[in-house]
Amino acid sequence: MNSPALIELKAVDRRYETGLLALQGVDLRIAPGEFVSLLGPSGCGKSSVLRLLAGLDLPSSGEVLRQGAAATRGPVRDAGFVFQEPTLMPWANVVTNVELPLRLQGMAAEPRAAAALAALQRVGLGEFAEAMPRELSGGMKMRAAIARALVTQPALLLLDEPFAALDEITRFALNESLLSLWLPQGEKTKVPAFTGVFVTHSVFEAVFLSQRVLVMSARPGRIIEDLRIEGPRVRDASFRQSPVFVDACARLSDALARAAEEPALG
Amino acid sequence: MSGAASASATRREQTLRWLLPLLAVLLFLGGWEAAVAWWEIPPYLLPAPSRVLVTLWDNLGSLMVSWWVTLRITLMALALACVGGVGVAAVFALSRWVEWSLTPFAVVLQVTPVIAVAPLIMILTDSATATVLICAFIVAFFPLLANTLTGLRSADAGLRELFRLYHASRWQTLRFLLVPSALPYFLSGLKIAGGLSLIGAVVAEFTAGAAGRNTGLASRILEAAFRTEIPKMFAALLLVSATGVLIHAFFEWLSRRLLRGWHDSERGR
Numbered sequence: 242m243n244s245p246a247l248i249e250l251k252a253v254d255r256r257y258e259t260g261l262l263a264l265q266g267v268d269l270r271i272a273p274g275e276f277v278s279l280l281g282p283s284g285c286g287k288s289s290v291l292r293l294l295a296g297l298d299l300p301s302s303g304e305v306l307r308q309g310a311a312a313t314r315g316p317v318r319d320a321g322f323v324f325q326e327p328t329l330m331p332w333a334n335v336v337t338n339v340e341l342p343l344r345l346q347g348m349a350a351e352p353r354a355a356a357a358l359a360a361l362q363r364v365g366l367g368e369f370a371e372a373m374p375r376e377l378s379g380g381m382k383m384r385a386a387i388a389r390a391l392v393t394q395p396a397l398l399l400l401d402e403p404f405a406a407l408d409e410i411t412r413f414a415l416n417e418s419l420l421s422l423w424l425p426q427g428e429k430t431k432v433p434a435f436t437g438v439f440v441t442h443s444v445f446e447a448v449f450l451s452q453r454v455l456v457m458s459a460r461p462g463r464i465i466e467d468l469r470i471e472g473p474r475v476r477d478a479s480f481r482q483s484p485v486f487v488d489a490c491a492r493l494s495d496a497l498a499r500a501a502e503e504p505a506l507g
Numbered sequence: 508m509s510g511a512a513s514a515s516a517t518r519r520e521q522t523l524r525w526l527l528p529l530l531a532v533l534l535f536l537g538g539w540e541a542a543v544a545w546w547e548i549p550p551y552l553l554p555a556p557s558r559v560l561v562t563l564w565d566n567l568g569s570l571m572v573s574w575w576v577t578l579r580i581t582l583m584a585l586a587l588a589c590v591g592g593v594g595v596a597a598v599f600a601l602s603r604w605v606e607w608s609l610t611p612f613a614v615v616l617q618v619t620p621v622i623a624v625a626p627l628i629m630i631l632t633d634s635a636t637a638t639v640l641i642c643a644f645i646v647a648f649f650p651l652l653a654n655t656l657t658g659l660r661s662a663d664a665g666l667r668e669l670f671r672l673y674h675a676s677r678w679q680t681l682r683f684l685l686v687p688s689a690l691p692y693f694l695s696g697l698k699i700a701g702g703l704s705l706i707g708a709v710v711a712e713f714t715a716g717a718a719g720r721n722t723g724l725a726s727r728i729l730e731a732a733f734r735t736e737i738p739k740m741f742a743a744l745l746l747v748s749a750t751g752v753l754i755h756a757f758f759e760w761l762s763r764r765l766l767r768g769w770h771d772s773e774r775g776r
Contacts, residue, residue, distance in 0.1 A: 295672065316672045328665035331769045332687045344683070345673045373768055 245309060246270040247397065247436050248294055253303035255289055263289045265461035267303070273396070276423055276437040278447035278454045280493060282501045286462025287440045291401050294438060295320065320397040321390030321435070325405055327382035329374040329389075336361065336370040339389045346393070360388040363422060380411035384418070391422065391435070398423075398435045404446065413478070416449050420476055431474065444497060448489045449481060456496040466496040554738040563742035570727060574746050577708055577723035580636070581754070584643030584704045585697075591644070592651025592700075593693065599652075600659040600685070617649040621707055625714035635715040639723070642711030647704035651696045658692025659685050691770045694762040701754040709747060 248271045255264040263286040271277055271294075279287045292298040293305055296317040305312040321342075329338045340357035348356075361367050364384040374382060383403055390398060400419075404412045423433050441447050447454045448470055456466035472485040480486055536556045542548070543555040550558055563570065595613070599606035621642045629638045662684050670680050712725035724743050731740035766773040 297672070316674060318674070320672075322669065322672050324665055324668075326665050328663065328669055330666060330684075330687065332690075333769075341669075341683070342673045345670070345675045345679055375769065 245272075246306070247273045247275075247308060249304075249306040249309075250290070250293065250300075251304040251306065253293065253300040253305065255286070255293070255298070256301045262461040264293075264300075265463050267462065267464055269455065269464065271436060271438060273436055274433040275453060276420075276433070276439070276451050278439045278441055278451040279457060280441060280444065280447045280454055280497065281457030281462065282459050282497065283442065285457045285459050285500065287442075287457055288401055289462065290457075291399055291438065291440050294397075295322065295399055317397070319393075319395050320399060321393060321395040323383075323386050323390045323398070323400040323403045325402045327374070327379075327386040329382060329385060331374055333374075334370070335366065335372050335374065335377070335385050338374065338385060339392055341389060342393045356392055357388070360392040361385070363391070364388045364418060378411075379407055380415060383407065383415060387419065387422070395435055398437045400437065400439045402440055402442070405442070412443075412446065413481075416446055417478060420450060424474055426475070444490050444493045445481070448486055448493060449476065454489070454493055456493060456500055458500045459502075465500055466493070468492060468496070551735050551737045554741055558738050559741040559745060562738040563745060566739060566742060570724075570743060570746060573722060573724045573727045573743070574750070577705075577712070577725070577747070578750060580639050580643055580723065581705045581708045581750070584640055584708060585647050585701060587640075587644045588647035588651050588700055588704065589697070592648050592696070593655050596652050596655035596659060596689075597681075599656050613649060613652060616645055621646050622710050622714055625711050629715055635712070635722075638715045639708055639711040642714075643704045643707035646707035647700035650699040650703065651693070654692045654696030654699075655689055658689025661692065662688035691762075691766055691772060694758065694765065695772075698755060698758045698762065701758050702751055705747070705751050705754060 248269075250267050250269040253264055253267040253269075254262070256262045267286075267290065269290070279290060281287050289298070293300060294317075296312060296315055299305070299312070299314055307317070329335075330341070336354065336357045339360055340353045343353040343356060358367065358370055361370055364387050366381060366384050366388060369377065369381065369385075374385070377385065386403070390400075404415050407415065419437075423435065423437055424431060425434060437450075439447070439450055451470055452474070454466075454468045454470060455464050456468070457463065458465045468489065470485070470489050472480060472483060540555045540557060543553060554562070595609070599609070624645070625638060625642050628641050629635070632638055632641065666684055666688075667680075670684055675683070708723065709725045712723050713729065724747050727743040728740050728747075731737070731743060763773050
């Protein structure tokens with residue numbers, strides 16, 4: 242934990258105009274290249290944390306630091322975003338959807354299309370570049386959304402319960418794909434392609450994906466557990482049967498049960 | 508086997524889709540023709556369809572001149588209403604204050620019967636053509652404004668957020684998000700406004716009551732009524748209806764062409 246943090250939250254409170262205290266005393270450090278999950282019951286403020294990390298919101302008190310400097314208002318550059326819904330433009334085909342961030346940056350048409358195709362190939366949708374979104378299954382739409390988030394090759398990828406609406410099999414497959422995108426297979430250096438922050442309420446998903454899982458309590462949201470997931474960084478489906486996985490799931494399920502019980506102080 | 512059976516059922520349904528309305532219309536016209544012949548109804552009360560067609564053919568020259576006048580005014584009014592409706596909708600979408608200030612005017616324009624305003628416009632403009640054009644514009648304007656505004660507002664909230672996250676400029680948001688989102692609504696406004704502008708053009712001409720050469724189909728209808736040339740009246744009416752059907756069919760086709768492949772309203776058609 243001595244490497245400089247990519248993003249840091251220090252004693253962050255967030256009270257909304259309605260008086261609702263969403264976050265209380267949240268401390269959080271994310272190092273470059275880490276894959277961190279935020280786990281917690283519904284309404285615990287996971288998404289509030291993600292909005293702070295994305296620069297869509299500022300804390301009521303406390304500090305948000307980006308690479309050591311105080312954050313300013315406005316969405317962070319050099320980040321990719323995946324929401325709960327795939328939010329694809331229904332009138333445009335898949336490749337046009339994926340190249341949107343580059344188009345908004347003003348990149349010329351040819352390199353833009355090439356980058357979008359490359360991103361689609363990485364998520365396994367290379368053959369569906371010309372398809373319309375409604376022709377895709379739920380899982381494929383989400384793959385397209387991930388390709389769109391990665392097309393700018395961002396340093397930070399923020400994911401807000403992206404697989405919550407998918408069936409278990411599709412979700413497992415997408416978890417594996419996401420991991421191989423984070424740590425590209427077959428490369429000797431094994432440098433993560435991005436820093437990942439993943440919001441979820443699924444214990445299994447959090448453990449499978451993450452090097453570190455943060456558990457948040459019910460409102461007002463606080464971080465009540467910070468668990469490092471041991472085991473290999475390069476994981477495949479077999480990791481789900483390993484003792485490390487089972488053990489971490491048990492501990493986190495416990496923490497999650499506590500999180501839901503925590504009396505609300507706000 | 509069941510697949511083949513259901514495919515042939517679909518094909519039969521597709522055939523019925525155009526065959527049934529065609530048969531119904533033919534049956535109606537045949538019945539009309541027979542009734543006129545059977546009861547010997549005089550043509551100044553109710554002309555037979557065949558007689559209407561013959562009259563149309565005999566008067567084709569003068570009727571086509573009038574038809575062109577009406578059609579030109581209808582299309583000009585529609586074009587102006589498109590520009591005005593979309594322009595005002597864009598301004599409203601950008602500024603709530605402007606919308607709050609100007610909405611009463613738009614509503615008054617919409618709810619006041621255009622035929623009641625026509626004499627006033629006639630006095631102000633002192634031109635029958637201008638009066639007809641303005642009236643047709645007024646009736647076509649509101650559906651385009653209202654639909655385009657709804658369309659601009661209907662852009663998906665998730666996509667709006669996405670555009671904000673990627674620092675899209677106002678222009679980029681308009682071009683890549685708001686315009687495509689508004690398109691289906693605009694097109695359905697266009698279908699309504701197309702029919703309305705024709706109605707406006709005909710109705711206003713009744714009031715403007717211009718005589719002389721450059722007059723539209725409404726004048727032909729009035730003229731025929733004064734002279735009790737009922738078959739000619741029917742012929743002019745037929746042209747008005749046919750024009751309305753054509754306008755509607757054109758925008759229907761345009762909408763299908765532009766929205767096919769992505770919008771729910773044109774799926775599976």
